Amino acid sequence: MKLFKRESLHMNKRFYSFYFLFFFGYGAFYPLLSVYLKDAVHLSGGQIGLIMSISPVVMIFIQPVWGLMSDLTRRPTALLTTALLLTALFTLLFSLSASYEVLIVAMIFLAACQSAVVPLSDSIALGFSEKSGVPYGSIRLWGALGFAGAVFFMGNLAETFHLALIFYTYVVFLILSAFFSARLPKENKAMNISLRAGIKELFKLKKYFLFLTAAFFMMGPTLAHNIYFGIYIQEIGGTLAGVGIAFLIAAGSEAPFMKAASRLIQRFGIEKVLMFAILISSLRWIFYYAAPSLPLVYATCIVQGFSVGLFIPAALQYVRKIAPDHLGATAISLYTAVGNGLGNWFCTFMGGLIYERSSALYVYLFFGILSTLSFLLIAGMYILSKKAAAVQSSVSS
Secondary structure, three states: OHHHHHHHHHHHHHHHHHHHHHHHHHHHHHHHHHHHHHHOOOOOHHHHHHHHHHHHHHHHHHHHHHHHHHHHHOOHHHHHHHHHHHHHHHHHHHHOOOOHHHHHHHHHHHHHHHOOHHHHHHHHHHHHHHHHOOOHHHHHHHHHHHHHHHHHHHHHHHHHOOOOHHHHHHHHHHHHHHHHHOOOOOOOOOOOOOOOOOHHHHHOOHHHHHHHHHHHHHHHHHHHHHHHHHHHHHHOOOOHHHHHHHHHHHHHHHHHHHHHHHHHHHHHOHHHHHHHHHHHHHHHHHHHHOOOOHHHHHHHHHHHHHHHHHHHHHHHHHHHHHOOHHHHHHHHHHHHHHHHHHHHHHHHHHHHHHHHHOOHHHHHHHHHHHHHHHHHHHHHHHHHHHHHHHHHHHHHO
């Protein structure tokens, strides 16, 4: 028994190290990539939007391939380590690219490899969590901490040295995280990442289809915000160091709310928690459109915990609640593809077009409108479900 606990403790540390290192590298790279493309490569807003929108589109099509390979080989740990090292290679090649066309090709290959990391690592972590009893949230929490630390330090370092530093930092931390991923458990508790199985049956569920639409409108702006926030901060008079501070506050605020999400859901219900999280997000984007002072922007970053920190766990529980048991994994995979993939792509691409024709302020107005639509959808579903429950209750009595 003591031996099992000791082994479990060692494995916990490997998971903590892997998530911290990978998301530290990710946080050092992506939030400042749009700034690099703008200031160092001198691309237009539309060109930046297209390059940054490649990753979520590739994710939609390539993730099922990685999932199929994992199911066929039963070697998710080896695939994860391979994906991390290939991502490091293509990140380095991306940094050496100068022309717009070459950058597009490099980003396609980078995104194809990187798209495997989160689903494969999460599937391994879920399997370990189920076997050991260690809460998944306690493992995933280290990723949020790594991301928060990276955006703070890289904002200062990139401003002091050169923006190209984000590439080399990402490469180093990808290699370090690959070292720990190779030592993760070999079991495969993979979600079925194929988006085909069960889609027809799921789309017959009106509530599920409406929630996918709401997730598209909520997660699209949330993820695209990571791309345009650096440009926005600079536009209203901030610095790269300021970008780091803002991301540190925002990402750091998610951790305590992710931990508290289950208690809040039990007390208030999933729908109310979802509505609250989306409303906060919508108000935040509209507030940014009003071009507030920098101190106010930094202060409001803490509300990301209320929005993203609550929405992510609540959304996963909601999908499990409304989807049939035998389609639970497919339902979650499809939700991820629509929100994190399609929604992210749409908002990143449209954000680039809007920024090119006006300014980052109008990008956030666009985000605010979409998030408001998400809130109205969830609120409408909640009201209708309450009415249906009341009718059912009256019929039963």
